[in-house]
Amino acid sequence: MQKRKCSKQTVALLSVLLVQPTKWRHGYELSKETGLKSGTLYPILMRLCDRGLLESSWQESPEAGRPPRHIYRLTRTGLALAREHAQTSELAATTSGLGEAGA
């Protein structure tokens, strides 16, 4: 797959999903944790699913009369990408910390 540069918002979403990579997450929960509004979050979720980085499913509500919820989690490829971005961010933070310490 061709590697693309991820937006800041996508990286934020990937890092939230990386905290518990096997857990299925709801859209609203992801919105609250990332601070992304639905208008930003859903296009990113769509793209990530299209690229095979995210898998989605439907979860029936335990309460009768409530609609099922769309849930998401990282795929193996998505997990690898999220880890890669996490390492890059850590490296950037370390480099920036060293730079400040050296100054």
Next chain:
Amino acid sequence: MIRRETMARTIAAWLVRQTSKALPAHRSEWADAMRGELEYISSDYAALQWALGAFLASCLERMRVMDAESLRLPRWLLSLEMLLCFVPLTFFAAVLVAVLVNGVMPAGTALLNLSAAAVGPIGLVVAFRMIVLGRIALGRGTIVSLGLLAAWTLVAFSSLSIGGNGPIGEWWREYVLIALLPAVGSVHLICIGAYAPRPALS
């Protein structure tokens, strides 16, 4: 849980219903996803914010997948666009007709202005045919006429506005309403009409 329907919740519900109309067919699952999630948001304000975002996302997604062959918007959105693009110029054309009839302006000047404003009512008629009567395909003559009229409107009002002495702050609103928007509306109608599938000849 029984929840009292507030105005914000009603608007939110209406907005998320529109997402399924705005989103392209292959994204229908995502419309259900956004709509379903609304039921789990307890705050009315947050629900309204969520619905607005969902609606915006669906409109952007619709625009993203558009290409030259699928410039068709949902009917209600196209109606809104066409009204915005052509009604101000149609109103201007009506004023010019009144001016011409009452002899307030020299007939030559009024007719010249009227020719530049003609794309307003003509655009509305073409849009009405397309949206209400479902006659989407446009003939070559209509396409060429609409294109020429829109170009003439743009040239005439551009020269009047830019050639005038006033600063841009004084005329840009009128310029947008009577020159730019009709041109945009005409281009959109031409694109839809030109790429629409034509019925096979029997």
